[in-house]
Amino acid sequence: MHSGFTHFHRRAFLARSTQGLGAAALSSLLNPRHTVAAPLDGVLSALPLPQKARRVIWLSMAGGPSHLETFDPKPKLAEMDGKPMPESLTKGQQLAQLQGRPLTCFGPQHPFTKFGQSQIEICSLFPHLGSVIDDICLIRSMTTDAINHDPAHMFMNTGSQIAGRPSMGAWITYGLGTESENLPGFVVLTSLGKGGQNQPIAARQWSSGFLPSKYQGVQLRAKGDPVLYLTNPPGVKREVQGGDVSAINALNRQREAALADPEIATRIAQYEMAFQMQASIPDLMDVSGEGAKTLELYGCQPGDGSFASNCLLARRLAERGTRFIQLYHKDWDHHGGVKEGIAMKALEIDRACMALITDLKQRGLFEDTLIVWAGEFGRTPMSQGNGRDHHNKAMSVWMAGAGLRGGMVHGATDDLGYAAVDKVTTVHDLHATMLHQLGVEHNAFSFKFQGLDARLTGVEGARVIREILI
């Protein structure tokens, strides 16, 4: 039950942390590397499956990237350019802005090239990704239920189109906890594209829903406080802040003795954790120690707030034990100008994605980090002016790392890229596969909510995509 589990975590946390708390002194508070509060544990004490992935980096391409200008070559569509879309494909189907309009084929706007030993064909705008294609598992047969941005993001993140469900990052930290001593277990970073089609993203996308609030995603911001309210008030130095926190905890401890309220001990631990975060997060965000070579690899400048910078931060978070790292890069909503739009997006993400894979590999983190690249839906092979409309019957996503086969393509769409037809996969399948790699049996991982055993993978059934696993 809901409140029951809340208690469970709080108290389990307390039971462990009390041993270390009594002796906590200012000196330990002032040392960000010295841990007093224990890292968060998950509810799954023993994992039912072998754990291939210890963490996830999820690259959310917000707006809905066109599969037809990224990862799904369609020469037939090029031939059909300007001709009416065969009605047999589209009749009675769910469309967004094109509903009720004449439907015309719109050929791919960029050429495709074969890359790597695997000779996988992807859009020529992504040569850096091409250079690591043998590490990537490309799924060309992904589908989703939703067709508008907001519900589609919810579906991709929570497995449901109804608000109030936990995001996958919350599910995973709830189940597995975090390995980080003084950083949140679920971190979100966002970046804007230069094209101006920056779709809004609601904080519910990283909400803990009906799970306890401590599993909600914490957004790290490029400007201002990296975490909200992280910085001391003006004029208050770290020693002074530490002194105040010590005094608060000392006073709370005196009440704790009289009241026997276990919440007080938790409160004390959380003040210590907050004070540590005030040091550990700036330390995380400070990339000045990264060499010029690394910055060049990613193609970013410190503090520029770019997707590339966020990829670098994702690697730093991975090193520090954060469990679920989610990056949003916006501006993929190409109703018009898909040709120029995708070219711009490619410049923003191509090198950075390659850099992330390369950097994780050279640091030995690639084998146990699962990377997922996905939008919230695909786009129509039919034209909308010189762009494409939202589309939920076909999209391309890729995964890499932790036990995934590299250099492979899974599934296919029809000749025009309208609908996934071979090895059709769903968002629930994607979630199930991710959980599987994390060592979690998705059907057995549930939380009682409104009388149901609610699962990330929903009630309709989901399938681990075993074909793509090593």
Place this chain on the structure above:
Amino acid sequence: MSLAGPLFPVLMKHTLFRQALVVLLPFGIPFPTGAAELPLPSKIGFNRDVRPILSDNCFSCHGNDPAHRKAKLRLDRREDALDREAFVPGDPAASLLVERILSTDADELMPPPDSHKKLTERDKEILKRWIAQGGEYQPHWSYGKPVKAAVPAGRNGVDFLVRKRLEEVGLNPSEEADRRTLIRRLHTDLVGLPPKPSEVTAFVNDPDPEAWSKLVDRVLRNPHHGERMALGWLDVVRYADTIGYHSDTPRNVWPWRDWVIRSFNDNKRFDRFTIEQVAGDLLADASQESRVGSGFNRLLLSTEEGGAQARDYEQRMLTDRVRAIGAAWLGQTTGCAQCHDHKFDPFTQRDFYALGAFFADISEPIVGRREDGMVVAAPAQLAQLAKLDAELNKAKAGFEAIRLQLEAAQTQWEADVALYGVTLPELRPGAAAVAAEVQRAKKAAASLAKEAKARTRAEQEAVRDYFLARGTVLFQAERDALSKAQQERDAFYNPLPKCLVSVSSAQKRTVRILPRGNWMDESGEVMKPGLPAYLPRPVVEDRELNRLDLARWLVSAENPLTARTVMNRLWKQFFGIGLSKVLDDLGAQGETPPNQALLDWLACEFMDSGWDLRHMVRLIVTSETYRQVSIPTKEQLALDPYNREVARQSPFRLEAELVRDQALATAGLLVPEIGGPSVKPYQPDGYWENLNFPTRTYDADKGAGQYRRGLYTWWQRSFLHPSLLAFDAPSREECSAERSRSNIPQQALVLLNDPTYVEAARAFAARILSECRGDSTARLRWAWQEALQREPEPGELATLLPVVEQRLAGYRADLPAAEALLKVGLAPTAPEVDRAELAAWTHVARILFNLHEMITRA
């Protein structure tokens, strides 16, 4: 030792039981038994013992939903179970059910292993014993009418029924808490603001035996009582200032929030409160007040996203409304019946869409901007608006008479411009035109360059605006009259408060059962409004039901759910947990309340009193049960760790809004105005950067709006104010009956660093220095009284005195640091106060504001 079975429904789930061990071990209490050894009740109760097991493990395949039913077996009804020979009453050994749950063959075992459901040994024993005792069923506890237990004359029903239970389970009630704790508890629960030290002293020293009762009456008359009561209701009906989906743009609803506050302050009877919300526009005596109440129907999520399909969102809105009725009044989870019959409760997909059909008459844009809404104003203002509208209409009529002539003139003018290649005068070199005029001319010229037929609406308007302003002198008087009338009307209309309300349309939307909830599928049956078939309901055959019928049924004496649902939530406000702990589900997957007699008695008393909510509040807070201490004894922790039997009170953290209110009130900054447009407290820059269409900047309030109570905070659904969010305020995208109470590091960061709290500390420090003229010890004692209404303990003084000295020394040595700290927030500081001293005491105030005690109701 013996643990009576009925005491431990919560512990039947062994995970919860183990967690009790975790709690208890640090206190060094030996715990006598593990979960498997919990003694079985000698007499098995179906609702208490059996239904939870069947519901959780069996009903999803053998329950109410025929589409998912396996082997044509349903176990939720005795006759059906016996029909299929599921068990033999009185003979477990001959019962198939027992054979299957005990089977060692994975193909035979129930529940099947791939369901990931598993019966405990105790569950199996209960089922066996239940069959041995005859396998009797009971109707689900909440679907029958509540029965009112007899309470001896002169006894408080709450106390009588709580004590009766305590005797059964072998617990003793606790003593009464001290008076300072009591008055703080009462103020928090009924007003949400701390009592003044003088009020505490007066109550502590009041020798009148009726002192408590007098205090309760006084606090119930406090005009801020309505604000406190509103918090829970605003959550459960998902009140917010923005539409929710995608662009999450503003809408006009705050007068509805004020209507809620007013309703609680006036103790509007709950039946009327309900009827006005669901159907206040349909009442024979519909008034501005009742119509504002009907704004309830408009609180759902909506979208302005381009490309959103009307039928998709029509469906989302229907389901949103059904879930709201289920959550707010019925305590039923209805959402799953959007796609299929409920698996656990008798609520069907048919019930779902029939309930949704009640709202098919509400006029509203399905996709796109909400309308302004109804003007909410005094009669004189409405009369003035009507007069201005009439004048505007007259001017429009006057203009209409000449419109055709003007259009003809415009056509001629455009033709001339084109024929002679006229450059508009403002665009000629050296023209003496101001920027706005040039701009207007540029727009017109650009539009004129296009074929008249190819112009967009905006381009057509650009040409017409220019023509009327500069291209013609025809009918100048009529045009001036129109423009003046429009301006006058707008100037009066724009600032008037407006509220989205229900307006019934004769053109009702067609509601169909959507197979698997798919809005593209139009094959389902068309549904008329109808009440859930599994609940008692009036038979009406000669006309179609409407929202008023629904509203009246919700609060009819026949409805077994509403009063229980509302009383269960009310109980949580005063004891921290519902009598049935699952507030949003009184169905099979919820919890049969351990003290069902008490919940039923409260529900009956509520209805018998004429749905008098204040009567119920008074009954609860004047009980001895409410006034108990909240510090548990070891025995209580061992026998009743979650305080389900209320042999004591419980401490719990304040709601997010009240955390803010405590600090502002103590600081003396609180502006106690009631109602009005939502306000914008300080918020970190860039927090709204992910909003778009349009992008938005957050303009924090500069004056009184900065210091209002937390419940008036602008409720941006997709990005709720982060300091409220940190303390578990819900985004109100869905109805939520229960707020979690987390304890997370972000809360510490808010209280330490949010400018709201730093400013409050600085203001409180100024009060300490100006209102208490003693030495540091005296000032600390004064501050303790103001913040916590008690004397500090010697150890507490000893902790803070050195902090005062250190901070003072530190700031004397670094005055710029003091200045920097004192600049946080907009509230002025008295220039004559010593800066170092003020800064040093700001730290003291800040430490107090961060104390667990400050944000906890004991």
